[in-house]
Amino acid sequence: MKFTAVILLTDIFITAEGWPCLTPVREVYSQINTAAVLQFTADLTNLNSPRTFFVKFHDGTVRAMIRYNADKSYTTDSQPGVSITANTAGIVAVTFESVQKNSAGIYTFGSAGFSFRCNCLYILGEPTKPNITLKYVPFVRDSTTLTCSSTSTTTPSNHSLSLTYNWRVDKEDNPGGSRYSYSSSKKTLTLSNIVKNDTYKQITCKAKEVVTDGYASIRSDSFSFDVLYGPDTANINVQSPYNMTEGDTNVSIECSSDCNPGCSYTWTNLTSYSRISTNGVLFLDTVNRYMTGDYKCTSSNTGIQNKSSETTISTIVNYQTAVTSFYIAHEGQTLVTVNEHDVHIRITCEVDSNPASTIKITFDGEILQEQTNIMALSYTLNDVTCLQAGVYTCEGYNEYGQPSIMNATLFVRCSPRPLHQFKRNITSTLHTPVTLSFTTLAYPEPGPSGFSWHKEDGVRWTPLMSNADLKISSSGLQTNLTLLNVSQSNYGQYRVTVVNGLGSFEQYMYLKPEDIHMQSQTLNNRGSTVPNHTNRGSTVPNQTQGINNTETDNTAMIVGVTLGIFSTVVVVYAIYLTILMRRKSTDKGTFKNLLRKKTHPSGRKYFSPQRISLLRSGYRTYFD
Template sequence: MNNPTRYSMDTLQTSLMIYVIGIVIHGVQCQLSSPVLVRESETASLRWQLPAASGSFTAVYVISPSGALVLLANTLNNYQVTGNYTARVTYTGNLTADPKVMAFDLRNVVRSDAGDYICGRNGLTDIIPQCGQKLVVLGQPAKPSLNGPSAPVFGRQVTLTCSATSTTVPADHSLTLTYTWQRDNTDIIVTSPGSPFTFTVSSRDSHSYRCRARESRGLESDWSQLYNLEPQCVQCQLSSPVLVRESETASFRWQIPAVPGSFTAVYVISPSGAAVLQANIANYHQVSPDYTARVTYTGNLTAAPKVMAFDLRSVVRSDAGNYTCGRNGITSIIPQCGQKLVVLDVPEVTLSPTCQPHRVYVGQPNAQLICQVTAANPSVTSYIWTHNGSPISSATSREYSLSPVSRSSGGSYTCAGRNSVGTSSVSAVTVEVQYSCASRDHPVQAVKRKATGDSDDLYRQLLTLENERDKAETERAAAETERSREETVKLKLEIKLLERPLESEVFSIPIQTLSES
């Protein structure tokens, strides 16, 4: 590095104090170029054009957000990196001709590097307006907090609020947080992803919701805690629920409450709003056509207490929900009249990615397998993972990471979900580990390409050598197996000859020998 002319490092520390005072007095004097966004430990490449109104100068000083001098360069393109930046900064600018460009790389970025890098004309106190650039160090948003009403009501709107905080620095980075939502671990497509999320409670069944924050051009947070939506019906507090599994028979039975007003018939209304049956006080009843084959009425409305009862055979999941009462029709709901049907079932899972085989690459930093729950009531409480038939004791959640991928990562993976009803059937995927990659931009390939001087020919030669090496190892192993087999056969033959009776040797004498005697 060459020292800039006419300026000594002895004056820089004194000038720095003056600069700090000046920046407090004058405030922000420049509108900087587009910010540079990097993650911690990455390299930030800062580059901006000096404005034409910079005036005359012989040297430009680059000042860090903390007020420290990063480097100075003059119009002869002599430059010097200073202080703690010596080991991390490489100057790549050009001030010899117009347009004059200040540029440098800052390696191994840390959070304290974030902020505005600005310019000083011939020193630290004369700040050049509109000259510099902001460095933004990205951070993962904090885990969101999900809040909603404690008693949501069926048929009314509910608002869920997902709140997360950014950890990106500096605080004035201007990046925004957006939110994605899931219901029962399944993505929800909403009109405008964000928070709050407002919708109408259109189902009388319970659901769980969760959210995740993502920063624009940045990172994604972990999922929030679950919000369990348990809709309340303002018109009915139902009897104890009926719990059955699919294909079983659900036996409903509840007492008709004493309510104001007379009625001649009670209608049973399904969770979808359809009439299941109607029965009158003379105990005449009629089952609706859609339920004729599956419903048997067993109630009695002739005397007090009036009891509504019926059996629903061959239950399916769509039968689940609240069965309520209508007075003389399906529109006049009788309060506190009805019963909930809960359909219990073992989980159903799908292991994704679903492509067979799922190809990954040696060195790939984070290859994920996800055990996707497609159905479960109650919710899944644990997951079971295997690799080539052996349990993976450390895998207990719905996601399993191969990080980093190695040659031993290949093989068959299965997952299953478990709840209080039972364990799902397993879903499987075969993982194939490859030592080359189809994508030119894959990080493993990029490293190999860099090692060979970014040459396609050399890169192909490297892959060829790797394939030949693997082939030679396979051939050597096969040859060793064949030699071992031959030695085993020879040894067994020698043992067999030693075990033959002594008299048998007489019969082994050649015929010509017997004739000579």
């Protein structure tokens, strides 16, 4: 069990409750709720008969006793929570298991007719919360002293314990250096060569009793160190030049100084030399571009005469990007039509902003041209295709406000062609509806009158019109043929023709039963005719952009390949017959040589492999 015992010897004569105490009086220091041990010496001189010694508190209550016999054997007794041990030499130890605040005081040990031995038990307490005082508020470059004061709460209070102190300055304990000096117990702290930044220092201290296991106080309240100074400079909370945005409201520019006890401020517009504010804030209600200029802040110390500082700031008013012009080919043109394969089509975007902007020209989500810190940007189209028709966008922005956007539309004249790949072979079961659809790429748009449908009927093509069995719908760039109830006669090949003012295009489709095996490729892909105009290609702005997978007709190719294969077979067969006849007439000797026996280096006769092959093929009879 933890206990604290500190012995301080004195040469004075102490009387406790009428009992004279022989010196020295032993001082015992113990923390609360710990074990405290008192030690005494029994007077065993002339021990001829039993002698009883009592341990008494200063109020006279007996806490323990020990009885020595003539042979110096002994017996002990004690109250609960108290134990007593001894030896034959008369050294007696009394242990209090868990001392409390009320356990503090004088304890006597003695026997009737003998002088008393005394112990004083001190119960250690936590020193009071310290308080910091400052000798005087210093000026810059002065010195001043701070004092930390605390009181011991150890009981009884007549002890001789002292306190030592710990200082903390801005989270640093007992800072060193030439500017800091302390008294021996660190009760005082002297700060020399004061600077204005010392004003912001936060200082605390705490006390600790100088004894084993002595308690430390809680830390004092934070003491804000004060210094008289300034102002040295008038500080503005924004950098010069200060950028503002046109249209901003409630803009505040603050001026402050390092002065104490206080500062006053004045703002002056150096353009008009008018005083516009008498406090530390330059307040601008609504910013406009004419507020660009220079402003001066004057800071003065309210407690020191003729002490002031001035600072000037420049302001710049910025405003967001506005696309002022976006045109194709010529200024002011936002709807422009060109021919496919035209060259040097220039697209130009111009903006107004402060500062300069980032400008990008985009088409169908793709950035064509982008550049930063500029006021104008151009992009040139060379060899225009119909897929480059559509809406072009100019976007300009800087760090102020939202981006500005303007559109221009390019139309490209081109003859019809397929917009994308599609399935030419369509399957359908009987007695169900089916739709044949085709989308073209063309400008001008064919419209409803630019599409026509035909069905192959033997050797001729029959035009189709909407009736009770089928429905044809065409608009813009797409046409649909819907068979409302598929019959056996509906199976076969269909042709859709697209026409605009620049040319035409034909596309073939094949409808077949769903339960019949795949037709040959020749029947499935009858192909398309060649347009009667060169397919220069174009699109209109509302088309799907960026798809250039057109379909071509395979009929001519298949017929050509078939005729080529047939011609090749005929030529090869003719060559074969010619070679065979020439060999029969001119190379008969060669074949006979092959049939003769050859002589091996060993002298043995043998037939060559060629002879064996010829003999098996019947050439023996031919040469015999």
